[in-house]
Amino acid sequence: MQEFKPTEHQHVRYNPLKDEWVLVSPHRCLRPWSGQTEAEPEDQPPDPNNPLLPGATRSSGQRNPLYDSTYVFPNDFPALLERVPEPPPSENPLFRSSAAKGTCRVMCFHPDSTMTIPLMSVDEIMAVINEWTNQLQELGRRYTWVQIFENKGAIMGCSNPHPHCQIWASSYLPNEPRVKERTQKEYYIKFKRPMLGDYMKQELVKKERIVVQNAEWVGVVPYWAIWPYETMLLPINGQPQRLTDLNDAQKMALADIMKKLCTKYDNLFKCSFPYSMGFHGAPTGPSKAPGDSPHWLLHAIYLPPLLRSATVKKFMVGYEMLAQSQRDLTPEQAAQKLRECEDVHYKNKK
C-alpha cells in the first residue's frame, strides 16, 4: 500500500485540551458544492438608529455617552442576571439543576460603525485590550469565569455590524473551561510543565501550522482544529495565565498580531471574515490570585465558519453533532493558505 500522506489520507487527531478527536478527511475537498450558500458578508449602510453609536439612546432608555474609544454597558437582554431566586436542591441525579448568577456586558471597540479589528490602528486595538483587562480585573474578583467573546458577522448571529464584543461573567465554571482546567492539570501533574507552553514551543520548531508571529505571540491553526480556518494565539514569553497578567509589551504585541491575523482572514476570501473569538485563561473568583494556576497558559481562540468562499460555510451538522467533528482540509493546508495571504488589507490597497 501507498505511504501515508496527511494531506491525502484520512486519519483522526487528538485534541489534548478538550480530550476529543477530530476526523480529518482531506480527500473530501474534491467534493462539488451545490447546497446552501450564505449572503455575501457586505458593508452594511450606516444605520442612523444604531443603538451602539456614541450618543444613541438604547432600548433600555439609557443614552450612550459621546465615547471616542471603547465603551462598556450592561447587556439590555442579559442571559445572566446577578440577583435571581435559586432552584431548590435536586433530588434525582437525572434531574439536576443548580443556581447560575452572572452578568452580561456589551463593549464597543470604536465609535465608528464601519470599523473592524483589521482596519483599526494598533493603538486603537491596544485600547480594546486595556479595557478587556480592566473588565477581567473587576468581574474576576466576584465571578468564577469571565468569558470575553466577539461574534462577528450576521452568519455568527451578530445582529449589529458595529465593532463590539460581549462579556458574560458567571458564578459557575462553564463546560469548555472546565474540561480545559482538568486536562491541563493532568498534564501538569504528569510532566511538571504547562501543556500549552510545551505545545507552543513545538509549534515554533515545526513551523508548518504557523500563520502569524511577532516577538511575543504566535498564531497557529491547531494540530486538532475542527473549523477549517480555526486559529489559536499563544504567548511566547513567560507564562501569562490570565489577560490581567500581560505586561505592556505583550499587550502591544497582542494588538499587533490580532490586526495581522484578521487582515489575513479578510484577505483570504476578500470579505469581512466572520468568526466567533474569545479568550481562555485560568478561572477567576474571590479565592484566586495571580500565579496560582501554573497549569494554565492564556490563549485566544478564533472560530470562523467559512470553508470554500465568502458564501460557503462548513456545516457542522449530522455526523458532527451526533458523532464527531470532521474537517475537509488539513490544519497544515489551512495554515499555509492563511500564511500566503497578504499582510495589507484588501480595502487599504489602491
Added chain:
Amino acid sequence: MQEFKPTEHQHVRYNPLKDEWVLVSPHRCLRPWSGQTEAEPEDQPPDPNNPLLPGATRSSGQRNPLYDSTYVFPNDFPALLERVPEPPPSENPLFRSSAAKGTCRVMCFHPDSTMTIPLMSVDEIMAVINEWTNQLQELGRRYTWVQIFENKGAIMGCSNPHPHCQIWASSYLPNEPRVKERTQKEYYIKFKRPMLGDYMKQELVKKERIVVQNAEWVGVVPYWAIWPYETMLLPINGQPQRLTDLNDAQKMALADIMKKLCTKYDNLFKCSFPYSMGFHGAPTGPSKAPGDSPHWLLHAIYLPPLLRSATVKKFMVGYEMLAQSQRDLTPEQAAQKLRECEDVHYKNKK
C-alpha cells in the same frame, strides 16, 4: 426574594449522558430579533437531474435502479474510506494521530423527491426502519460505530431535498458515543440499572416534557436539551440496546411515532422543519453481541436549529462555542408548544 420559577429564572441543568451543563435563560425570550434570518424552507421545484432519483446516473457514472421503496448506495464523496495508508505512531502526546477506516453510504427513503417522513405512510417509514436494521446488522459486524443520521433542510447543509439519510461506519468510537458509553457505564455500576431506562420511567410519571407517545415509544424534550426544540425518542418496553434488537411491534411503533413527531415539528412553524437526527445505541464490532451492553438503551435524537420561526434559528456561537450552551426557553415550554401542535400535517388539511 421571589420564589424560584424555572420558566422565569435562569439556572443551569446537568446532562448526565454527556456530563455537561446547559444555561437556561427563559427571560431572554423577550429579546427582540433584528439579526440574520434564513431562507424560508420551501418546496423546491423537482429537479429532473436529481442524482437520487430512481434511474438517475450519479456523478460516479453509476445508474440508480428503478427503486420503489428505499435504496442504499456508497457515498460518492465519502469522508471515510475502507482502505487507506495508516499514520505512523505518534511520538508526542500533543501531536497524536491515529488510523481511521470506514465507509459512508447514502440511503434514499422513497422514490418521490417531494416526500418527507411526516408525509410518508407508516408502512413506508417501516421500510426505512427495516433497511436501517439491515445496514446496522451488516456494517456492525465489521465496524465499531455505525452512525445513521439525516440532515434535513438546506440550513442543515443538506444539498438535496430528496428524502434520504447517511450512514457512516467507522473503525473508531467517535467522541459523542464514547462519552455516552462512559457515563452510562458509570451509572450502571452505581445503580445496577440503565440510566436511560430510569430516565424514561421518570419522564412517563412527570409528563411535563412529553411531546408524543404510543404503546412502545415516548418522545420528550430532554430535561437537559440544548437546541430549542430538541427531542429524544425512548423505547418504553424491554431494553433494546441497538436498532437490531427491536421486535416488529417496536419497529412499527417507531414508524408511527416518527411520523407523529415530525408532523408536529412541521406544524410548529408551518414549514418542512429542518433538523439533524440520528440513532445512538450500544457500540458494535466483531467482539460485540446482542445483550452485551446492559448499560445502554437505544434512542433517537432530533436536533432542530429553529428558535422563533421558520426563518429565525438559534445561533450556537460565541458563548456557546467557547463556554457553554445556552437556551432561551425551558424544555418544558418547548414540549408544551410541540404537544399543542396538531396531529394532522398542515399540508394534508383542506
